[in-house]
Amino acid sequence: METTKKTKRLTEKKRTALSAYLFISPFFILFAIFGLFPMIFSFYLSFFRWDGLNPMTYVGFKNFEFIFNDPVFFSSIKNTFIIGIMGTLPQIIVAILIAFALNSQLIRFRNTFRTFIFLPYITSIVAVAIIFGVVFNNQPFGFANYFLSLFDIAPIRWDAEYWPVKIAIATMVFWRWVGYNTIIFLAGMQSIPKELYEAAKMDGATLSQQIRLITLPMLKPITMFVVFTATIGSFQLFTEPLIFLGRNLREEGITMVAYLWRDAFVYNSFGTASAAAIVLFLIIITLTAINLFITNRIGRSKKIS
Amino acid sequence: MAAKKEVGEGKFSIKKMGVYLFLISGSLVSLFPFYYMFVMATRLNREINQVPPPFTPGRHLVENFQKVTSNIDFFGAMWNSLYVSTTITIGTLFLCSLAGYTFAKLEFKGKNVLFVMILVTMMVPPQLGLIPQYYIITTLGWLNDFKALIIPGLINAFGIFWMRQYIKDGVPFEIIEAARIDGCSNFRIYWNIVVPMTLPAFATLGIIVFMHVWNDFLWPLVVLRDPSMHTLQVALRALNDARQMDYGMIMSGTFWATVPLLVVFLLFNRLFIQSLSEGAVKS
Numbered sequence: 271m272e273t274t275k276k277t278k279r280l281t282e283k284k285r286t287a288l289s290a291y292l293f294i295s296p297f298f299i300l301f302a303i304f305g306l307f308p309m310i311f312s313f314y315l316s317f318f319r320w321d322g323l324n325p326m327t328y329v330g331f332k333n334f335e336f337i338f339n340d341p342v343f344f345s346s347i348k349n350t351f352i353i354g355i356m357g358t359l360p361q362i363i364v365a366i367l368i369a370f371a372l373n374s375q376l377i378r379f380r381n382t383f384r385t386f387i388f389l390p391y392i393t394s395i396v397a398v399a400i401i402f403g404v405v406f407n408n409q410p411f412g413f414a415n416y417f418l419s420l421f422d423i424a425p426i427r428w429d430a431e432y433w434p435v436k437i438a439i440a441t442m443v444f445w446r447w448v449g450y451n452t453i454i455f456l457a458g459m460q461s462i463p464k465e466l467y468e469a470a471k472m473d474g475a476t477l478s479q480q481i482r483l484i485t486l487p488m489l490k491p492i493t494m495f496v497v498f499t500a501t502i503g504s505f506q507l508f509t510e511p512l513i514f515l516g517r518n519l520r521e522e523g524i525t526m527v528a529y530l531w532r533d534a535f536v537y538n539s540f541g542t543a544s545a546a547a548i549v550l551f552l553i554i555i556t557l558t559a560i561n562l563f564i565t566n567r568i569g570r571s572k573k574i575s
Numbered sequence: 576m577a578a579k580k581e582v583g584e585g586k587f588s589i590k591k592m593g594v595y596l597f598l599i600s601g602s603l604v605s606l607f608p609f610y611y612m613f614v615m616a617t618r619l620n621r622e623i624n625q626v627p628p629p630f631t632p633g634r635h636l637v638e639n640f641q642k643v644t645s646n647i648d649f650f651g652a653m654w655n656s657l658y659v660s661t662t663i664t665i666g667t668l669f670l671c672s673l674a675g676y677t678f679a680k681l682e683f684k685g686k687n688v689l690f691v692m693i694l695v696t697m698m699v700p701p702q703l704g705l706i707p708q709y710y711i712i713t714t715l716g717w718l719n720d721f722k723a724l725i726i727p728g729l730i731n732a733f734g735i736f737w738m739r740q741y742i743k744d745g746v747p748f749e750i751i752e753a754a755r756i757d758g759c760s761n762f763r764i765y766w767n768i769v770v771p772m773t774l775p776a777f778a779t780l781g782i783i784v785f786m787h788v789w790n791d792f793l794w795p796l797v798v799l800r801d802p803s804m805h806t807l808q809v810a811l812r813a814l815n816d817a818r819q820m821d822y823g824m825i826m827s828g829t830f831w832a833t834v835p836l837l838v839v840f841l842l843f844n845r846l847f848i849q850s851l852s853e854g855a856v857k858s
Binding site: 283285286287289290291293294296297298300301303304305307308309311312315322367368371372374376377381383384385386387388389390391392393394395396397398400401402403404405409410411412413416419445449450453454456457502505506508509512513516517527530531534535540543544547548550551554558 | 588590591594595597598601602604605606608609611612615623624625626627628670673674676677678681682683684686689693696698699700701702703704705706707708709710711713726727729730732735760761762765786789790792793797807808811812815816822825826829832833836837840841844845847848851852853
């Protein structure tokens with residue numbers, strides 16, 4: 271009797287394990303085909319010349335040589351960093367400020383304000399880029415140029431000059447994402463226990479002391495998350511420059527993903543595009559590592575104190 | 576909510592005015608592009624090209640939209656977007672909740688290692704594999720086929736993670752044990768107990784996935800070349816690239832492509848905002 275019970279339980283355990291593997295297998299199968307294999311194949315492809323139709327020919331490091339000798343490639347790296355910082359840094363600061371205002375006990379209509387601020391995130395990036403493409407039109411009738419003309423500033427060629435291109439694209443990024451990050455900061459602020467503030471108030475802490483000593487430190491993990499996603503997001507910037515600049519993607523505004531897309535799908539040069547993808551990958555991995563390193567250190571220092 | 580009195584609370588404090596002013600100007604910056612888009616969607620190109628540009632709605636809303644439909648298959652593209660987004664959302668919800676349940680409640684060898692592997696896949700930038708993915712799709716003959724969007728779109732590591740968290744806390748072990756003693760299979764437990772008990776998590780993840788797919792651009796642009804297969808985002812880009820720059824028409828297309836999501840958002844805005852912030856805070 272004992273043994274039959276034991277075998278039965280064993281088979282049941284086995285059956286559970288079997289169905290478990292079955293239930294999680296779709297992810298692993300799909301990821302193997304559409305995630306892992308392409309990743310490895312990218313490395314392989316970066317050593318070949320391939321136009322997508324004819325057989326691939328091995329060229330060694332020629333693809334890497336080619337992109338590293340292409341000034342536009344360096345521009346694309348530089349642009350990605352510059353636009354990333356211009357779109358992200360002010361955005362995070364403004365998001366914290368708005369979240370703080372929304373969290374204030376002083377105001378009414380909190381939900382209405384929250385909805386308004388969040389609205390841009392609902393719009394697709396394509397729509398955002400099209401709308402701002404008209405706002406940043408080169409002609410005097412473009413909203414930005416019209417606005418500047420009120421201050422006697424001559425029309426700017428927004429899609430063709432070094433800084434204006436970056437300002438225009440960074441504005442699109444800023445506008446679409448600031449509300450999203452506001453909501454995340456707000457959620458973080460609301461999860462801070464009220465008792466902390468009450469205790470601080472009883473000890474006679476001023477409002478600015480409360481912000482400095484309670485709100486900001488408690489928001490650290492959320493800020494990490496926001497910085498992390500914003501960094502990754504900046505490196506995937508593609509839609510805004512493509513819509514704003516058209517498929518030729520001028521050097522002033524081309525980003526890394528746009529560069530590799532253009533190499534592959536406009537110039538049919540899949541080898542150099544793969545090489546660009548590898549460089550992009552290495553940059554992202556490095557930044558992620560730095561990010562994790564900083565997060566870990568901050569986590570550790572908190573534990574010590 | 577019993578609002579505690581805070582520093583500076585009074586009927587006419589300057590601080591309060593400052594906070595309101597800040598929020599109102601923030602809201603205006605948020606809303607203005609929507610309004611501007613609407614204004615231009617109702618104006619003819621030559622009206623838009625004037626200095627100063629118009630800031631009040633005109634009378635050509637219908638006319639502009641007719642130009643849109645003569646340039647692109649607007650309703651076809653909208654249907655394509657709806658079809659792809661709905662299919663991926665349903666498929667993702669099913670696969671992610673099933674896998675999430677497995678990681679939360681079933682015991683098997685290698686569970687932790689496999690789960691960490693799923694988390695690691697989240698770190699990989701998707702653009703790295705873009706070109707080989709395109710190659711695979713061509714080899715499979717899925718170019719200009721929605722399968723090219725739907726099948727890879729079902730991969731969602733975040734969704735599995737999210738569902739696991741929710742099911743772990745939301746479904747007590749006792750209920751599952753009781754069902755097992757009654758002879759329920761693992762799938763039956765998932766279908767009859769776990770799914771009904773975790774519907775809020777389905778709503779949340781569903782919103783996140785749907786919005787993401789609806790607004791996706793790069794991958795559809797790469798694999799859907801045939802205009803009749805375009806999703807809304809790709810069709811908008813085609814409209815924007817049309818030879819003659821008719822801003823009234825372009826804005827009309829953009830406006831009507833934005834309205835549906837806007838309406839859905841305003842109807843369910845609390846659920847939306849809650850979903851997205853929860854999704855971020857949890858991870």
